[in-house]
Amino acid sequence: MNRKKINGNNLLLLITIALFVLMYAAGCIVYGSKGFANLQSFLNILINNAGLICVTCGMTCVMLTGGIDISVGSLIAMDCMFLAVGMETWKMGSQVLMFLVLVIGVVFGLVQGFCIAYLDIQPFIVTMAGMFFARGMTAMICTQQVSIVSDKFFTGLSSMKFSLPFGGYVNKKGILQMPYVRITVIVAIIVVVLIFLMLKYTRFGRSLYAVGGNQQSAALMGLNVKKTKLKAYVLSSFLTSIGGICFCLNTMAGTTTQATGLEMDAISSAVIGGTLLTGGVGNVVGSLFGVLINGTISTLVKTNGKLISSWSNIVTAILLCFFIVLQSVFAKVKEKK
Secondary structure: OHHHHHHHHHHHHHHHHHHHHHHHHHHHHHHHHHOOOOHHHHHHHHHHOHHHHHHHHHHHHHHHOOOOOOOHHHHHHHHHHHHHHHHHOOOOOHHHHHHHHHHHHHHHHHHHHHHHHOOOOOHHHHHHHHHHHHHHHHHHHOOOOEEOOOOHHHHHHHHOEEEOOOOOEEOOOOOEEOOEEEHHHHHHHHHHHHHHHHHHHOHHHHHHHHHHHOHHHHHHOOOOHHHHHHHHHHHHHHHHHHHHHHHHHHHOEEOOOOOOOHHHHHHHHHHHOOOOOOOOOOOHHHHHHHHHHHHHHHHHHHHHOOOOOHHHHHHHHHHHHHHHHHHHHHHHHHHHO
């Protein structure tokens, strides 16, 4: 059974990577004259979606158990507002606030995970309540947009650039520009690597796959199913809070409408990346490429200039349906075998 899951996982991963390569190559050919082929265009996709990458890694872990978490977007909004108001109104240090945001993420995950794992309440219902709670708390903290300008440490992190020694290009003014990444990208890549290693080489990672594959079999194997689910939701909210800090570093503001719909972006990225909605199959590398695919679609629509932004949602919906159908076919084939 495990061998079939691994093979299926690799198959879905390869399809996702191939789709991204084809899509990006097509973009380079069609919009190469508009700068899409520049390395910085690719790095900008990573910069703009660094927070989403962290969130999707957590979402992948939850979905591996057969669960779902639709509270992540609202939690990010609450984190950003907490950081913004904390620095600008409460005059607290950004280091302390970032630590508190991570603590909030852990507590948030503990509450949701306990309700789902030990009280046996449906994940959708619990996380929907969490979504309303976090969005409401965001408005309780402040109803206005708050821009972060006073904290030198946080603004310094936001403006920090790490230039690459290759991939330079000459801009329209004839100036040589070297590609760069922000610290948020480095954080996101570290998260992907750590979660990949955790899923592949640790007992907890294997437990996530086992619980999502078959809870009864996992229990018979001696795994604590409830504890595993609890840890999955704690990890998801913790990674969401890391993503919230990255999100805030990109936007440098807190608003009540921030990250609206981001939970759908995370779920669609995980599904496009090969994570089964029923659990048991998935990989954060695939989820990363799922984010890149969504980011590439949005960038292509913006580069075109003549298409409205809704086209990116339409294309994402089509891809999502394609991968859901593909997953269904894969599940049927696995059952026959």
